Amino acid sequence: MPTLTNAQIAAALDELGDLNELDGAIIHRVVAYRNGAKAVRDASVSVATLAVAGRATELPGIGATLQEKIVALAETGTIPAAEKLRAKFPAGLVEITRLPGLGPKRARLLYDELGIDSLESLRAAVASQRLRELKGFGPKAEENIAAGLDAGAAEKSGTRVLLDRALAIGEPIVAALRDHPASERVELAGSARRWADSVKDLDIIATARDPAALAAALGDLEIVESVQATGEAGGRATTHSGMSVDLKIVAPEQFGNLLQHFSGSREHNMALRDAAVRRGLHVSEYGVLDDSDGVTHTCETEAEVYALLGMEYIEPELRENRGELAAAANGGDGLPDLVEEKHLRGDLHCHTTLSDGTASIEEMAAAALERGYTYLAITDHSASHGFGDDVPPAALERQIERVHAANAAIDGIELLAGSEVNIMPDGSLDYDDDLLARLDWVIASVHTSFNMSDQRMTDRVITAIEHPWVDAIGHLTGRKIGTRPGYAIDVEAVIAAAAGNQTMIEINANPNRRDIDDVHARATAAAGVPVLINSDAHSPGGFAVARYGIATARRGWLGKKDIANTRTQKQFSAMRKRARNRR
DNA sequence: GCCGTTTTCGGCCCGACTGTTTTCAGTCG
Numbered sequence: 001m002p003t004l005t006n007a008q009i010a011a012a013l014d015e016l017g018d019l020n021e022l023d024g025a026i027i028h029r030v031v032a033y034r035n036g037a038k039a040v041r042d043a044s045v046s047v048a049t050l051a052v053a054g055r056a057t058e059l060p061g062i063g064a065t066l067q068e069k070i071v072a073l074a075e076t077g078t079i080p081a082a083e084k085l086r087a088k089f090p091a092g093l094v095e096i097t098r099l100p101g102l103g104p105k106r107a108r109l110l111y112d113e114l115g116i117d118s119l120e121s122l123r124a125a126v127a128s129q130r131l132r133e134l135k136g137f138g139p140k141a142e143e144n145i146a147a148g149l150d151a152g153a154a155e156k157s158g159t160r161v162l163l164d165r166a167l168a169i170g171e172p173i174v175a176a177l178r179d180h181p182a183s184e185r186v187e188l189a190g191s192a193r194r195w196a197d198s199v200k201d202l203d204i205i206a207t208a209r210d211p212a213a214l215a216a217a218l219g220d221l222e223i224v225e226s227v228q229a230t231g232e233a234g235g236r237a238t239t240h241s242g243m244s245v246d247l248k249i250v251a252p253e254q255f256g257n258l259l260q261h262f263s264g265s266r267e268h269n270m271a272l273r274d275a276a277v278r279r280g281l282h283v284s285e286y287g288v289l290d291d292s293d294g295v296t297h298t299c300e301t302e303a304e305v306y307a308l309l310g311m312e313y314i315e316p317e318l319r320e321n322r323g324e325l326a327a328a329a330n331g332g333d334g335l336p337d338l339v340e341e342k343h344l345r346g347d348l349h350c351h352t353t354l355s356d357g358t359a360s361i362e363e364m365a366a367a368a369l370e371r372g373y374t375y376l377a378i379t380d381h382s383a384s385h386g387f388g389d390d391v392p393p394a395a396l397e398r399q400i401e402r403v404h405a406a407n408a409a410i411d412g413i414e415l416l417a418g419s420e421v422n423i424m425p426d427g428s429l430d431y432d433d434d435l436l437a438r439l440d441w442v443i444a445s446v447h448t449s450f451n452m453s454d455q456r457m458t459d460r461v462i463t464a465i466e467h468p469w470v471d472a473i474g475h476l477t478g479r480k481i482g483t484r485p486g487y488a489i490d491v492e493a494v495i496a497a498a499a500g501n502q503t504m505i506e507i508n509a510n511p512n513r514r515d516i517d518d519v520h521a522r523a524t525a526a527a528g529v530p531v532l533i534n535s536d537a538h539s540p541g542g543f544a545v546a547r548y549g550i551a552t553a554r555r556g557w558l559g560k561k562d563i564a565n566t567r568t569q570k571q572f573s574a575m576r577k578r579a580r581n582r583r
Numbered sequence: 584g585c586c587g588t589t590t591t592c593g594g595c596c597c598g599a600c601t602g603t604t605t606t607c608a609g610t611c612g
Binding site: 032061062140277 | 595604
């Protein structure tokens with residue numbers, strides 16, 4: 001089967017989009033390539049396999065032509081059209097379009113008129129002031145391009161920070177603005193509101209009795225380092241941590257339009273407006289213009305915006321153009337009833353001082369109880385873990401006794417004696433079966449040997465899934481958001497194996513991981529695999545990250561029924577035993 | 584290049600900003 005990953009296909013389609021844009025193709029063709037790339041990126045199955053079977057056209061945005069190109073890439077390793085265009089335009093030209101202020105049109109002009117084909121030759125042309133000879137370029141353009149080159153080039157967009165850091169800044173700001181006497185409504189918008197993995201800057205939308213006073217209040221916050229501009233319409237500030245915060249203050253009757261617009265995603269809004277145009281409506285941040293009467297309808301709430309388009313309200317986490325618009329439309333399948341943090345009744349992955357945690361069994365149990373949980377698995381690392389955090393078999397035996405004693409001593413919560421067992425490179429586990437059989441709960445994870453082939457890694461994890469005493473798989477892909485991609489693994493095959501064995505798959509809620517991700521979570525639940533939302537807490541405060549796991553589940557369209565640890569203690573216990581009996 | 588409760592052909596999101604212009608193209612989010 002093809003070893004071509006969806007990420008590789010998406011990159012190839014994006015490149016075709018870039019090259020076609022340089023070639024002067026109509027923008028709609030370019031957009032079609034980029035839409036195709038997104039569809040491939042969001043697909044939860046192997047698109048190469050799908051394309052070879054002639055079924056990739058089932059994906060939205062993939063037609064016969066793109067499918068043909070994907071098949072060529074899978075079978076020959078290259079796409080003829082891309083080869084031709086690459087011969088026509090030097091690779092440096094695409095780099096030039098990444099500079100701020102330089103798009104395909106102007107980059108092409110630089111190439112055609114001055115022969116500029118790399119960042120180096122561009123720098124030389126700027127230095128000799130040759131750019132200003134060109135139509136449409138002036139001294140200002142030269143200056144801006146020079147600044148872009150000096151800024152290290154290739155950095156059109158700023159750096160992103162993890163969602164937990166962004167919310168640690170955004171939530172207190174929103175709370176403070178809500179407390180201000182001049183404010184009425186204050187909501188966080190943007191990717192933070194959609195609970196994306198990471199965030200570039202913060203958008204806040206507000207209405208106010210006294211807009212100027214509220215805008216001024218933003219600048220007065222202790223967390224704010226500097227203010228760029230404030231006035232009746234809001235303001236922009238930078239926090240001491242370097243986060244840019246944009247406050248927009250709007251009339252109450254337009255609050256729904258603005259909040260909808262600035263909550264995004266970009267792709268969701270584009271698809272929304274596209275759907276609106278077909279009904280003779282034009283959506284913008286200012287309102288919904290109706291062609292039939294020329295009236296712009298403003299909306300106090302987002303629900304009104306969607307209602308005008310014949311849609312039910314769409315939760316922010318779903319706004320990624322992954323089918324939510326069709327589902328929300330009249331006559332669509334409807335949107336899922338999403339899981340909420342209050343539905344969680346237990347946690348099946350946490351650590352104590354036995355391995356690398358900072359608290360005792362009792363302290364972790366108390367923290368779980370405080371959150372209203374009725375069951376908790378204590379899952380320290382296993383025999384081969386290393387870093388001095390390994391738990392030899394004899395130590396695990398003593399731990400089982402301690403957990404069971406604590407369970408007897410503490411009311412209101414069932415403590416499961418468990419382990420987070422390492423999956424060895426050959427798929428075996430690092431305790432023997434007799435010891436594993438004595439545990440109430442086993443979650444198996446990969447912690448070593450990440451650089452295996454896709455096939456070997458897949459076999460490794462599937463071997464663990466089929467193990468009779470393995471209840472669940474932890475942080476399946478090993479990704480660290482923004483720093484390390486997941487290792488090569490066929491998630492689709494793993495999900496199928498988990499479905500066959502009723503082995504649960506965790507959403508690790510740590511904001512660095514959120515592993516599995518939203519797209520895989522959706523596929524996992526669709527395959528009938530019970531999904532867990534686990535904190536992987538290493539301290540009593542660590543349980544609080546559950547909300548990021550909930551967010552990933554919601555972004556994956558999951559409801560309460562899809563999440564195993566929303567079950568009562570009795571139901572969960574029965575579920576776990578049924579699954580063990582099947583294996 | 585994709586797609587269809589006006590279409591298998593003719594459409595294809597919306598507005599702001601910038602620098603260059605004398606009415607606007609290109610870029611950006």
